[in-house]
Amino acid sequence: MQYSILITGCSSGIGLEAAKMLQERDFLVVASCRREEDVEALKLAGLRHVVQLDLADSASIEKGLQEALVITGGHLYALFNNGAYGQPGAVEDLSVEVLKTQFNTNFFGTHELTCKVLKLMLAQGYGRIVNNSSVLGLVAMPFRGAYNASKFALEGLTDTLRLELADTPIHICLIEPGPIESRFKANALAALRDNVDISQSRHQQGYEEAIGRLSKEGPTSSQTLPASAVVAKLIHALESRRPKPRYYVTTPTYIAGILKRILPTRLLDLVMSKQSN
Numbered sequence: 001m002q003y004s005i006l007i008t009g010c011s012s013g014i015g016l017e018a019a020k021m022l023q024e025r026d027f028l029v030v031a032s033c034r035r036e037e038d039v040e041a042l043k044l045a046g047l048r049h050v051v052q053l054d055l056a057d058s059a060s061i062e063k064g065l066q067e068a069l070v071i072t073g074g075h076l077y078a079l080f081n082n083g084a085y086g087q088p089g090a091v092e093d094l095s096v097e098v099l100k101t102q103f104n105t106n107f108f109g110t111h112e113l114t115c116k117v118l119k120l121m122l123a124q125g126y127g128r129i130v131n132n133s134s135v136l137g138l139v140a141m142p143f144r145g146a147y148n149a150s151k152f153a154l155e156g157l158t159d160t161l162r163l164e165l166a167d168t169p170i171h172i173c174l175i176e177p178g179p180i181e182s183r184f185k186a187n188a189l190a191a192l193r194d195n196v197d198i199s200q201s202r203h204q205q206g207y208e209e210a211i212g213r214l215s216k217e218g219p220t221s222s223q224t225l226p227a228s229a230v231v232a233k234l235i236h237a238l239e240s241r242r243p244k245p246r247y248y249v250t251t252p253t254y255i256a257g258i259l260k261r262i263l264p265t266r267l268l269d270l271v272m273s274k275q276s277n
Contacts, residue, residue, distance in 0.1 A: 003238065004028040004072040008053060008113070009083030011038040013182025014132065017227035018080060018234055019047050025235070030068040034083070055083050055109025056101070065116055078128040078238055079117045081110045086188040088210065089196040090203050091145040098195045099146050106150035111157060121170050128171045130237045131158045135178040135253040139260055139268070141276045143206070162245060173237040178250030179224040189214040223251045
């Protein structure tokens with residue numbers, strides 16, 4: 001049986017690399033992306049099956065899923081919930097609407113798609129759902145409140161889903177990357193400029209310094225890994241007879257996981273504040 005998988009957020013970065021690498025491993029890959037113009041670009045990049053699916057739009061989720069199921073013959077072995085973006089900014093500078101927009105993509109849309117796919121997987125008697133979280137789903141960092149909150153929520157939902165599906169043949173996994181080569185930095189910079197009134201914030205100087213860092217070419221951390229490092233963990237989650245509930249990716253994630261277990265809260269706060277700076 002050829003394994004089929006639907007992947008969200010394939011326009012660049014982890015999603016694109018996952019689609020390419022799994023297609024090379026003979027998976028029936030259905031790559032999805034938010035914008036219509038990216039559909040043709042992904043096909044030109046060598047992906048055989050691409051659908052438009054905007055996680056912030058319920059109609060688009062339903063349409064994209066149905067198109068994917070036509071391609072896979074009505075069955076789906078796996079779903080990789082990768083689509084997300086990061087909204088920077090101090091919590092006090094983020095409007096409710098900005099938070100809603102962050103959650104619509106990173107959390108609510110992912111939940112909606114997952115529930116639709118889960119019904120199919122339960123009916124067919126097999127399936128795997130892999131949610132791409134972040135080191136910022138493990139620990140918090142200042143000025144990442146919206147993204148932190150969305151990933152903390154995703155991790156809580158995923159852990160609960162794993163417990164609720166323990167008596168079924170459906171496997172639920174989390175991947176928790178740290179810094180990865182992608183367009184995440186560029187997208188975060190655009191979100192900061194679009195949604196935060198920098199000139200009226202008490203954090204203006206910090207924002208301007210952050211814009212300077214985000215505007216530079218290349219990785220912002222020496223610990224940054226290529227997207228293929230995440231895909232290696234995804235492949236294990238998809239192909240192992242007993243996939244792990246959690247997969248850490250990058251040294252910062254391993255360190256954060258250890259520090260969260262052993263440090264008191266105030267000391268962890270100090271470490272994360274210094275790391276952020």
